[in-house]
Amino acid sequence: MEEEQSEFRRWDQLHPDLLGLIFINLSLQELLTVIPPVCKSWSKVVRGPHCWQDIDLFQWSIRWKPHQLDRMLRMLVTRSSGSLCSLHVAGLRNDSIFSFITENAVSLQVLRLSGSLISDSIVKQTAQRLSTLTFLDLTCCPKIGAQALEAIGKYCKLLETLCRDMMFLDVLGKVEVEDKANAIAGTMPRLKHLDLGFHLISTEFVLNILSRCHQLERLIINVCVSVKLDRNFLTEAYPNLEISLMTPVLSSDIF
Template sequence: MASPSSSHRQEPAPAPEEATRDWAELPRDALLTVLHKLGHVDILMGVALVCGPWARAAREEPELWRRVDLRLHGRRLITPRRVNSMAREAVRRAAGQCQAFWAEGALDHSVISRLGNTSALSLKSLRLISCDWIYDTPLALTITKFTLLEELELSNYRADFPKTCTAAGKACPLLKRLRLSSERFVKHSQVPADGEAAAIATTMPGLQSLQLFAKRLTNGGLAAILDGCPLLESLDIRHCFNIVMNDELCARCSLVEMLRHPHDPTDDYDLEFSSPDMDYPWVRMTPQTEYYDEWEFSSR
């Protein structure tokens, strides 16, 4: 039998329902912390849909755009027009304070030209991946504006960039890290192979880290780099199958602290690449040639 006191025991009052968080009321410092954790592609494509304060902070805070990362990370459905639109907007929001600009996809040179006009005195890192509409000659002219550049990457291009390497080596005395990567090694004896290597060897004595993935340089080109870059600490020449690591070259490369040989595993390589073609019978058309052929066909 229940005691009289227990029969009158009151049930605890239900906890008050937690108020729904109003993201628009976040303090500015907290909001910027959240935005810093998002990728720039996500910010440009979606953050304005959250609320007005988020959109204003994303537009009006140059600190958020000092290190721009527009790598797509597998987003295949972003159109070339959208890629360029996002890149131009990112450069604008940086307000001349951009220190690092990383982009991937169908970027054209107008974006890099605008970056050179606005952030020439602040840019320290430029990484361009699969930007097939950026060419050697115009990039060589623009790269000379980035005199504080410490890192340069030109990856997954079909063409080489000897003029850009020469210009960067002469105009960017602080350059320490260089990455030139092709998507696929193509063995073609009639195509000059050591243009980039010669440019690196003659203009970049302060280089400390160099990756040449799936490039066509030869033993002579590599030897020139070892002569011209005495401070080199890291050298990656995986998939550079024109290089024959004989005893002499191995002895010279032994002075480099971190060395990756042409046939070394690629498990940790962070970009897409294809199996090498060791007997390619013709030279690929450049993207520009493909574009005009397609335009002429569609205009008939």
Template sequence: MESPSSSSSSSSSTRSEQYRNWLELPRDVTASILQRLGAIEILESAQKVCMHWRNLCKDPSMWRAIDMRNHEYWDLDHLEKMCRHAIDRSSGQLRDISIEYFGTDDLLKHITHSSSQLRRLRLVSCYHIMDEGLNEAAAKLPLLEELEITICLFSKEPLMALGRCCPLLKSFKLNRQGIRSVHIECDEEAVAVAESMPELRHLQLFGNQLTNDGLNAILNGCPHLESLDLRRCFNVNLSGDLGKRCAERIKSLRRPDDPTDDYEFAAEIDDGGSFDEDDPSGMSDIDYVSLSEGYGHYEFSGESDLSYDDFSDYDFYDFGDYYFG
């Protein structure tokens, strides 16, 4: 018969095997796990767990990709400071960055001045980035291969600048919401793409107001296109010769009325028939309200407990319940 002490020892051994020490994982495995959290979770939570994780989170290689997409109630100034801190930690190794809601001209300048090797840039609902800011940034992105601009308001000039300054650009997403109730036609963005981005392989124009003329310009100016997403582009009619041309040229074609189940944002708005004819984007005041209601612009009643102005690199001794020597 097994003695009580033997049984207790066996049980303890079993528990030890079930609950392995995460600190014993190889460094590259731990890094891979942490990188899946995203920049916000790393800075706000993961790096506080222990000194081993903190030291790993300060490695520049951890910040080659910075995902600052945000679906919570946040102080946008706090997010921008956090993003700058993450960019500084990359020590020039940044290749891929996604920012949502809190982008500004100054932040974009900081990104381009700090990251000469940037390959992918994703801007979502960044209403505080102006044409001038994007124009200036374009000149510092010669290696850019993928660009996404979603629910932002830019004229054709910065788009032309991006095309001219980013000769390696292969994938471009310029997305809005589809508007069925108002007939607005605008081919300026399509023409900008056609005239300045001849090497594109993948193009998404979700909710764009281009017409068949704009689409023909794209097909003429972008001969290497392999995929084209025209969902909610309600001014495009793909019947007849144009539809046949697209089918013959494009390997992966998403048509205006194709399903939007895999689209990350709300697909359509109904603006009630009001728009500003002086706005080349076709976006009215009511559209701005609809976008902010549908895409998470929030009111904040208080400041975060953490002040990035007070600390240069999170190297402080008392952070909540954690101690860093």
């Protein structure tokens, strides 16, 4: 009987890496409230980096107040101990928490920050810490401008996907300056997916990007009412490019 029992290991004696692989399938609430009281070894695992390589706080971001979100982010990013690869959060309200993330998440590959109010200047200052990024979502981040985009392009050489959808009210009455197009086209040559929905951009803006981002596979410029491109021209000039273009279409003779 003792020999048979010795073939099995107790759950609390499993290697932390194995426990981490199991625990990552649980919800955030379960990780923070259910697992820690079970035993010391399980509590130690969820307090370490094993469960925090992928942090998704999107749904919680909507419910929490800004100071609660900041506190949770600081705790979980600290627990990741530099192993964080993917972070999904919405509605960051200050630059200090973004700076903290970039300083302590040096292995980030995927960063989603939709609806955040981080400034152009803080992104410019910290972009060099995000050199491992391949996917960046800055949807509805109204304070992000050309300087931030240029810094991202300069330091994030592995970046393949950039999402910059905006809300209509955020761009209403504003004029998109061409330096944003130059920042993307001139510093992000490896982009494969670019999303620029609801921008007040010009046709020249888009053509500049198309002419310089040669690795683009998908371009989304939906509801950019000032962009007037002929679909036949696009198909002939960029046969390998998938374009989502919900804008007025002109005849091909303008080209």
